[in-house]
Amino acid sequence: MPKILLVEDNEMNRDMLSRRLTRRGFEVLLAEDGAAGIARARSEAPALVLMDMSLPVLDGWEATRRLKADPATAGIPVIALTAHAMSEDRDRALAAGCDDYDTKPIDLERLLAKMNGLLEGNGA
Template identity: 75%
Template sequence: MSLILLVEDNEMNRDMLSRRLQRKGFRVHLAVDGAQGLTLAQSEHPDLILMDMSLPILDGWEATRRLKADPATAKIPIIALTAHAMEGDRQQALAAGCDDYDSKPVDLPRLMEKMLRLLPLSNNSRSP
């Protein structure tokens, strides 16, 4: 069973998405800000990270750059989640090191497609 780290400061979004992912068979760890997301990624080595970009303490852009710069976490796929649906945001997310980008509100079938495409790239696959 794959471990997903969901880094999201909005409680309603975090609860809704984590429940939906758990129903799909994923284990989900939660972080409420970029600093906590960075710490959990380094300690838990999730199979994939869903990273909100607008986070307190340490934003998702910087958290992603730090994760991708660390050899221990560089290969963990990261999907940027943002309510900013402007054309430049996708390029900015990819430039920060994200492996893909998805806009909010989350469309679960679309997000699942992106997640399933990236999960085999993980070093620490826990899939059955």
């Protein structure tokens, strides 16, 4: 059962997505802001991070840059989750170190396909 870290500040989004992923067989860890997400990634070593980009304390852009700069977490794939759907936003997420990008509202099947591709590529 792959361990997924969901970094999301919106309680409704966090609850809905975590329940849906749990039903699909994932163990879901939660963090409510970027700083907590970094700490949780370091302590729990998830197989993949789903990172909201608009977060309090430390936004998803900077949290991702820090995860990718740390040798302990650099290899963990990160999927950016954002309501910003412009091509510049995708480019910005990839430039910050995200391995993929998905828009909100979440299309679960599309997100699962991206997650599974990264997990298989990661050997998880």
